[in-house]
Amino acid sequence: MEFLGEVAAWFSDPASWEGRNSIPLRLWEHVSLSATALALGVLIALPIGLAIGHSGRGARAAVAITNIGRAIPSLGWLGMVLPITLVLFERGGLGFLPALIALVALAIPPIVTNTYAGLREVDRELIDAARGMGMGERRILTAVEVPIALPVILAGVRSSAVQVVATATLAAVVAGGTLGDFILQGIFVRDLPRVFGAALMVAVLALATEGLFALLQRLATSPGLRAATDVGRTS
Amino acid sequence: MTPQARPGGAVVTFEHVTKRYGPPGVPPAVDDLSLAIPAGEICVLVGPSGCGKTTTMRMINRLAEPTAGRITIDGQDVRDLSAVELRRGIGYVIQQVGLFPHLTVGENVAIVPRLLRWPEPRIRERVEELLELVGLEPGAYRARYPASLSGGERQRVGVARALAADPPVMLMDEPFGAVDPILRDRLQNELLRLQAKVGKTIVFVTHDVDEAIKMADRVAILRRGGVLAQFDTPEAILSAPASEFVEHFVGADRGLKRLSLAKVRDLQLIQPLIVRVGEPRVEVRRRMEVDGTGYALLVDAADRPLGWVDSAELAADGTLTEEEATPGAPPLQPETTLRDALSTLLGSSVQLGVVTDERDRVLGLLSVDAISEVLRPDATAPRS
Numbered sequence: 001m002e003f004l005g006e007v008a009a010w011f012s013d014p015a016s017w018e019g020r021n022s023i024p025l026r027l028w029e030h031v032s033l034s035a036t037a038l039a040l041g042v043l044i045a046l047p048i049g050l051a052i053g054h055s056g057r058g059a060r061a062a063v064a065i066t067n068i069g070r071a072i073p074s075l076g077w078l079g080m081v082l083p084i085t086l087v088l089f090e091r092g093g094l095g096f097l098p099a100l101i102a103l104v105a106l107a108i109p110p111i112v113t114n115t116y117a118g119l120r121e122v123d124r125e126l127i128d129a130a131r132g133m134g135m136g137e138r139r140i141l142t143a144v145e146v147p148i149a150l151p152v153i154l155a156g157v158r159s160s161a162v163q164v165v166a167t168a169t170l171a172a173v174v175a176g177g178t179l180g181d182f183i184l185q186g187i188f189v190r191d192l193p194r195v196f197g198a199a200l201m202v203a204v205l206a207l208a209t210e211g212l213f214a215l216l217q218r219l220a221t222s223p224g225l226r227a228a229t230d231v232g233r234t235s
Numbered sequence: 236m237t238p239q240a241r242p243g244g245a246v247v248t249f250e251h252v253t254k255r256y257g258p259p260g261v262p263p264a265v266d267d268l269s270l271a272i273p274a275g276e277i278c279v280l281v282g283p284s285g286c287g288k289t290t291t292m293r294m295i296n297r298l299a300e301p302t303a304g305r306i307t308i309d310g311q312d313v314r315d316l317s318a319v320e321l322r323r324g325i326g327y328v329i330q331q332v333g334l335f336p337h338l339t340v341g342e343n344v345a346i347v348p349r350l351l352r353w354p355e356p357r358i359r360e361r362v363e364e365l366l367e368l369v370g371l372e373p374g375a376y377r378a379r380y381p382a383s384l385s386g387g388e389r390q391r392v393g394v395a396r397a398l399a400a401d402p403p404v405m406l407m408d409e410p411f412g413a414v415d416p417i418l419r420d421r422l423q424n425e426l427l428r429l430q431a432k433v434g435k436t437i438v439f440v441t442h443d444v445d446e447a448i449k450m451a452d453r454v455a456i457l458r459r460g461g462v463l464a465q466f467d468t469p470e471a472i473l474s475a476p477a478s479e480f481v482e483h484f485v486g487a488d489r490g491l492k493r494l495s496l497a498k499v500r501d502l503q504l505i506q507p508l509i510v511r512v513g514e515p516r517v518e519v520r521r522r523m524e525v526d527g528t529g530y531a532l533l534v535d536a537a538d539r540p541l542g543w544v545d546s547a548e549l550a551a552d553g554t555l556t557e558e559e560a561t562p563g564a565p566p567l568q569p570e571t572t573l574r575d576a577l578s579t580l581l582g583s584s585v586q587l588g589v590v591t592d593e594r595d596r597v598l599g600l601l602s603v604d605a606i607s608e609v610l611r612p613d614a615t616a617p618r619s
């Protein structure tokens with residue numbers, strides 16, 4: 001109880017809310033780093049997933065990416081990518097760049113594999129029907145495959161987003177900043193309420209991200225696809 | 236078969252068409268096929284599984300490209316147009332229907348008109364017209380999604396979608412292959428009724444000889460390796476099979492199959508005594524005494540048959556209710572073949588079947604006796 005009081009005290013201390021080490025600043029760093037990493041991840045992963053999903057070529061590579069993505073926990077990712085980027089950019093003052101690269105690398109596999117899997121799951125008959133009615137390949141992709149696979153694709157984006165938000169905490173180790181900074185500071189000065197408060201914020205942020213993407217997924221899914229699972233097929 | 240002006244269709248010809256999937260030496264899927272399908276006719280491609288029916292059909296809209304030979308529609312080589320343009324002008328229906336689950340019924344039907352960039356008001360009008368044409372009330376169906384439709388409704392939407400841009404040619408690959416026999420019969424009848432209105436050239440693939448005989452103006456029987464065994468009217472195929480293969484494929488019961496050439500509407504129907512839900516029983520009893528048959532057909536307010544009422548079981552007073560009808564055999568339709576009608580009646584162990592029109596209203600009764608008249612050896616199958 002006393003401990004929770006100290007956590008509350010940290011949150012209510014005006015000093016926590018201003019200056020170069022404030023909660024809003026760290027929160028902003030955390031969110032903007034995560035959002036940038038996710039956006040870049042989507043930008044890279046989506047075309048790759050769409051290309052192999054539509055053509056069916058490169059499936060082997062997709063499976064390999066899945067397996068790597070699944071086998072290595074996110075902490076491991078960061079642990080691997082960080083030293084590499086640090087070696088590659090052997091100068092100081094890189095800011096968030098190494099962390100950003102690590103987070104983008106983390107975001108890519110779930111989006112590629114879900115996009116690929118989502119497109120492959122689209123009934124071949126539907127694609128045959130689309131082609132037979134005179135849709136071009138690009139239109140088949142945008143008007144048939146993607147809308148039908150959208151829930152699965154967005155599920156991939158969602159799991160990337162949550163992982164990125166959680167892992168962005170570790171950016172503090174290399175670059176300083178993000179909510180992870182409070183955790184490092186707290187450990188360093190043995191201020192456990194601060195560690196706890198920051199960890200709590202990361203958890204809430206991850207949950208909010210999860211919720212936001214779940215909502216997005218719902219809104220972007222055609223009611224016809226929802227009905228297919230609710231009502232079941234009648235024939 | 237009287238030659239009719241059928242403005243809706245186009246002539247489709249195959250000229251020495253061969254299709255190989257494998258290298259030369261491996262037997263081709265379609266071998267040197269030549270045939271001319273007259274405009275406005277239903278040509279059924281039939282044959283054992285793997286004999287090249289689907290491949291033959293898919294070469295018309297270039298989902299498969301011939302290895303050799305030429306296919307024309309109204310004299311124009313199908314390769315003159317881009318594949319995409321060509322396909323927008325040919326209706327396409329597959330067995331699983333292929334309705335897009337993320338689009339509403341209306342959006343599914345509007346696909347080809349949208350590809351053709353019709354103005355929206357025209358598309359809306361056309362969707363309305365097509366849904367009505369296939370017997371789906373536009374107000375009730377336009378905004379629904381395929382997942383909420385029955386198998387039969389989906390089939391109808393699939394046909395409406397294929398007809399959307401009024402193509403002269405329709406390709407249908409085992410369109411009724413996945414539905415139960417009673418529904419299949421109904422959908423076949425609907426398609427024949429529809430075809431009487433639209434007069435398309437329909438290339439229809441099936442592996443079912445009975446379906447072929449029922450649907451076809453002309454049947455193309457293929458044998459393995461994509462060789463054309465016979466291309467003729469159903470009558471000619473039944474009465475003069477060109478080879479042992481055809482004779483065997485058509486089956487030993489050719490006599491019985493000839494029943495498939497005649498439809499319920501070719502026979503004289505019996506007019507039953509019809510009584511309505513809500514009619515006073517006293518009045519019903521009086522009418523039944525006058526009629527003398529001892530039974531009457533109970534219909535609802537929309538003239539749809541509910542079943543039979545027996546004078547012996549009729550209560551003394553009050554009015555007729557729906558519950559007292561004893562259901563008979565499933566209703567027959569004017570387009571039902573005599574063969575299917577006979578099996579429906581025998582299957583339900585009844586002597587009389589109720590014939591209904593496309594709105595399920597009673598047209599009359601068909602008796603097993605009337606059908607067996609047709610079966611007598613000296614009788615010739617009537618053909619409309």
Ligand SMILES: Nc1ncnc2c1ncn2[C@@H]1O[C@H](COP(=O)(O)OP(=O)(O)O)[C@@H](O)[C@H]1O
Pocket residue numbers: 256264282283284285286287288289290291
């Ligand atoms: N895309 C394809 N690639 C290779 N072989 C095929 C392909 N499509 C069909 N075939 C072969 O061609 C033959 C005819 O097939 P198909 O036209 O589907 O027959 P049907 O529709 O009469 O059952 C079969 O032997 C089948 O295995």
Ligand SMILES: [Mg+2]
Pocket residue numbers: 288289290
């Ligand atoms: Mg086939």
